[in-house]
Amino acid sequence: MAVRAFLVLSLLLLSFTYEVSNVEGGVDCDGLCGVRCGAxxxxxxxxxxxxxxxxxxxxxxxxxxxxxxxxxxCYTDMTTHANKTKCP
Known part of the structure; x- marks a missing residue:
C-alpha cells in the first residue's frame, strides 16, 4: 500500500513539475535540457x-x-538533414 501511494505521489510531482516548467515565457531550456541529456x-x-x-x-x-x-x-516531427529525429 505504501509503495502504491509513493508511486502516485511521484507521478503527481512529475506532472506538476512538467506543467510548471512549461509555463509560457518561463521555459528554462538550459535546465530542462540538462536533465534531459544527463544520462x-x-x-x-x-x-x-x-x-x-x-x-x-x-x-x-x-x-x-x-x-x-x-x-x-513540433518536438516530435523535427528532423535533421539526414531525416533523423532531431529532438532527444
Missing amino acids: HSRPNVCMRACGTCCVRCGCVPPGTSGNREMCGR
Missing part, C-alpha cells in the same frame, strides 16, 4: 539539439528519454 552518451550533442528544439517548440519532455509526445508535433 546521454554524448551530452554535448544532446544539449545542442535539445536547446534548439526547446527554443523552437518552447518545451522539453520530462525524464531522460521518451515522453516526446508530451511536447506535441
Whole structure:
C-alpha cells in the first residue's frame, strides 16, 4: 500500500513539475535540457539539439528519454538533414 501511494505521489510531482516548467515565457531550456541529456552518451550533442528544439517548440519532455509526445508535433516531427529525429 505504501509503495502504491509513493508511486502516485511521484507521478503527481512529475506532472506538476512538467506543467510548471512549461509555463509560457518561463521555459528554462538550459535546465530542462540538462536533465534531459544527463544520462546521454554524448551530452554535448544532446544539449545542442535539445536547446534548439526547446527554443523552437518552447518545451522539453520530462525524464531522460521518451515522453516526446508530451511536447506535441513540433518536438516530435523535427528532423535533421539526414531525416533523423532531431529532438532527444
